[in-house]
Amino acid sequence: MIDRTELEKGVPQNHESEKVLLPHEMKIKKRRSMVKGIIYALLILMAIVCFIPFLMMLVNATRSNDAILTGFTLIPGSSLLENYRTMMEYVNIWNGFKNSLIISVLVTVLTGYFSALTAYGFAFYEFKGKNGLFVFMLVMMMVPGQLGLIGFYELSKTLGILDTFIPLIVPAIASPFVVFFLRQYIKTTLHPSLIEAARIDGASELRIFHTVAIPIMMPAVATMSIFTFIGSWNNYIMPLVILFSPEKYTLPVLMGFLKGSQVAQNLGSMYLGIAISVVPIMIAFLFLSKYIINSISAGAVKE
């Protein structure tokens, strides 16, 4: 009897199969599985809606301009190579790919290393003005990137580094949010006694950072690196302002360039260009999805 009241109230069942069900229990069960079926159907429909723009993109990338103009089908066409040739005639998309990759990798490495360095400095040394600097950094963290855009452009002009990758890469050394995150992390994971022990062994301060602190910080650095990389890869307004030469364009800027170029006349080539910019990220996500999603969850709950 106890089991049955529990079932009605919906407490999770572990031994359902072993029990003989009464008729009205069967009914509840049946209704519940029907509701479940409907919800699943709706969820799958939503997943399809989520994915359909990508599907349209992939299919259309293989179809000729005329075919796209006359209608839509899910059957791939045979114009993939032709579309590719048309696109490459005007826009070298791989070049944009290369530029984006160079910038994003360097930004990620610089951010990871220097943020760890700064976080370690803030966490394990006592010096004058430490707290003031840390608070100031937190305040500046709230300032949106666009606020200094015009000054940043003028500064780059003065320094003669417009139309180079330098203004897109070097500022990554100062990433307040990553410093903040890593400091909180290392405060809780690295015990000062470990540093003392290394000191007694005669290790230099920088060596302690490299051999003791960095390995401990690595999981947090990796988490932050994913977001740094994605952020840099997707950054549009900065390279748009800084870069002028098409051969230096990053992928997002090249996308805008594609829109204004002759390629726009051929929809198949346009779809292909977009697909080339999108598919590598989708493949990367396939392998990293669990990791990325866990990082988002962790970041949100912590704050």
Add this chain to the structure above:
Amino acid sequence: MKNLNRYGYFFIAPFWIIFLVFNIYPVALTFYYSFTNYSGSGVAEVVGLANYQRLLTDTFFVEAFFNTWKIWGINFALQIGIALILAAIFSDMRVKMKGLAFFRSIFYLPNLITVSSVALLFGILLDWQHGSLNIVLMNLGLISQPINWLNEPATAQLSVSLILTWMWFGHSFIVVMAGVSGISKDYYEAALIDGATRMQTFFHITLPLLKPILLYIMITSLIGGLQLFDLPMLLTDGIGSPDGSLNTMVLYLYNQAFKYNNYGYAAAVAYGLFIITIIFSAIVFKSMYRNERKQARQV
């Protein structure tokens, strides 16, 4: 043992040098420009508060302000609504849905794609005559005439809102789920024993306990939304067509500076945007906090 604390300065020095040069200085320089008539070359003449006076009466900026809000608001309501419904479904103890990892990944995928690619993709998918979306909708019989999505202010804004929803509801869903999984199972078990309905459980347990997480989503989304740029820039002609309906504040800033060479005025736009961001973040924060206190009193 000798004092090692001075090493602290060495560790934080690279950060601060770069931070001062590439972050603080540009922000300060922009502030200075906002009081000048600087045009990108030549001498910057100090004009006092003229740029800020112009900002307050600039119908284009005011329009950009409301456009940004409309686009963000619709998107946020949809995004958070969908995320909460999904979270309610997946956390229900009675129904016990499977496949959370799979759906979460699929729903999140659009968020990772470069916004400029997204803008280009929807730019051609939403094309009036030849866009695949209209063709598919007409084949399905859902519409009889092709909809000119990007040529009417209302549908253009709605399109941007829906694209943003498509991009962000998966992210919000993940964050909400993280919040839900942090709520103690004891509450739900107690509710089950007391015979609470699903609705009661959701509105009296889940929602109140999710408040900090919802606040987090709202503020981050608001800050991001006020900076809306890539999508409106690349979806139409880059100056806010149709009829100025996609003119957002950052798009206006960008065009004032780099299209019309009004650097001084654009700098004032940047600071206007900054002040607006601070004010609204504070309002969101305050109102959520006040509600909490009110509830505490009622109990």
